Amino acid sequence: MNPADPIHVNSVDQTLAFGRRIGTALAPGWVIGLVGPLGVGKTHLVKGIADGNRAAGHPAVEVTSPTFVLVNEYAGRVRIYHLDAFRLLSGADLDELGLEEMIATGAVVIEWADRVAEALPTDRLTITGQSTGETSRTWTTVATGSSAVDWCEALRPGS
Numbered sequence: 001m002n003p004a005d006p007i008h009v010n011s012v013d014q015t016l017a018f019g020r021r022i023g024t025a026l027a028p029g030w031v032i033g034l035v036g037p038l039g040v041g042k043t044h045l046v047k048g049i050a051d052g053n054r055a056a057g058h059p060a061v062e063v064t065s066p067t068f069v070l071v072n073e074y075a076g077r078v079r080i081y082h083l084d085a086f087r088l089l090s091g092a093d094l095d096e097l098g099l100e101e102m103i104a105t106g107a108v109v110i111e112w113a114d115r116v117a118e119a120l121p122t123d124r125l126t127i128t129g130q131s132t133g134e135t136s137r138t139w140t141t142v143a144t145g146s147s148a149v150d151w152c153e154a155l156r157p158g159s
């Protein structure tokens with residue numbers, strides 16, 4: 001376990017900026033689990049990630065909640081698979097969706113990751129959001145697994 005310093009933000013824009021920093025560092029094989037209550041800003045964090053992952057000169061991709069379609073894919077430097085476990089019944093659904101194939105061909109970002117934690121690889125970043133006010137949030141990143149510790153290092157400001 002290697003908790004990075006918590007990130008405190010005061011606005012949607014600052015959550016997007018944190019997401020962009022993640023998206024800039026993102027590499028194939030990364031698995032990022034997003035945890036936190038309804039409306040804390042998990043999907044907004046993914047918007048930032050997709051924006052930071054955008055290849056130079058390419059237009060913004062549209063990020064929407066994959067609650068109903070289960071998986072959204074975004075092009076960029078790295079292919080991003082955006083999942084939402086809110087509607088998944090179990091981790092077995094993740095296998096059926098082809099989680100292994102996704103990890104082999106891109107980066108996986110999954111909302112409500114705590115609901116299917118047992119079906120996710122140990123090597124992952126878990127980013128937990130907490131509301132501390134109407135528009136203020138605290139984002140805490142924890143790395144589990146040896147690769148994820150390196151990913152976490154790549155996220156530190158100034159690295």
Ligand SMILES: Nc1ncnc2c1ncn2[C@@H]1O[C@H](COP(=O)(O)OP(=O)(O)OP(=O)(O)O)[C@@H](O)[C@H]1O
Nearest residue numbers: 010011012015037038039040041042043044135137
């Ligand atoms: N600092 C902030 N960061 C992110 N969202 C914020 C912030 N402050 C206010 N909000 C608002 O909170 C809401 C977050 O919505 P979003 O869909 O991103 O949350 P979510 O965690 O994905 O929810 P769900 O659990 O339904 O998937 C939006 O309405 C957004 O405008």
Ligand SMILES: [Mg+2]
Nearest residue numbers: 042043065111
């Ligand atoms: Mg969401």
